[in-house]
Amino acid sequence: MTRITIIRHGSTSWNKAGRMQGSTDIPLDEEGIEQAQKLGARLAIEQPWDIIYTSHLSRAKKTGEIIAAAIGLSPVLTDERLREVSGGQTEGTVEEDRIAKWGPDWRQLDLGVEAAAAVHERGVSFMNDLLSAHAGKRILIVSHGSFIRHMLRHLTPDFVMTEHLKNTGVSRFLVEDAKWSCDLYNCTTHLD
Template identity: 45%
Template sequence: MNPQAWALVRHGETAWNRASRLQGRADIPLNDTGRAQALATAEALAEAGPWDLVVSSTLGRARETARIIAHRLGTGAVVEVTALVERDYGPAEGTGIAGLDERAKAELMDAGESAASVVLRGTAALAGLASTHAGKRLVVVSHGTLIRLVLSSLRGVDHPRVENGEVVELDAGLLLDLDERLSQKR
């Protein structure tokens, strides 16, 4: 991993992930597999370290994943950022999506918060972190849809699905550039 890069991490597995149900803002805890994934991710990150700070969404599954990682990395307390929570799927939360085609999944996901809203709040949160923690290496634990949509927007190409416990590298320089552009608009 690039020594200047951040690590974006999707939280470990939950019972709803295993059952292919849309979670969104529902605060479903990690299952045993999810905790094992968090430990494995922590070990992989320790090999790619050192890291300065672990940041997390405020939802329990991300917080627990982040705490497991922070403990292994020795970074201290986890900083929680509300804007890093998962997309709000509204009335579709809890709906099973196994066997649905991509169009049907997209329609369910669009029943709540728009993709544009997720990108706006996610990129603004990450850009703010980049500005506040310039030159630091961060591990940011969040959610699959938020990570995928933000990376797709930042890179200008569709990012594939992010698996539970997966680490995706992000060049913090992209975020600093974004924060500068956002500051100029204010």
């Protein structure tokens, strides 16, 4: 059995402003750094970890580096397949901007947003490689909200996501015989 814990990165100034981040490389803000430190302290006492992967985007990579330092895990491995879903022309905008520029049905337009099929393809490719290389291990992954939601829908189709993924929210999976099951979703007890 392989244990995979997937974490959304800490907060950024664009999260707080409601700006579409996508693949734009926005750094953690001060609160995001504190969130990652608190999560690192939590994970240090939860269980031993074997490996950590992050997206190459700085907000996820920095979150992973802070966690890895807290749990004594090195190196932090990056993989571009864990990047956030590209928002195309919507990146850097807030909802008000999108409505003003493209109208209330902007989601129906082709604005260069990465297709779900492309997200699934790169995400499944990463997960297959991960499970092949690290079967039976305890793995941490730090990635992004939209990417994680796409992967959860694909890998655990019966699982119902009840809330928006929070910054440094922890979701835990058991993978056995290629079957994924979720036993913890979007947990942020470290922030309480």
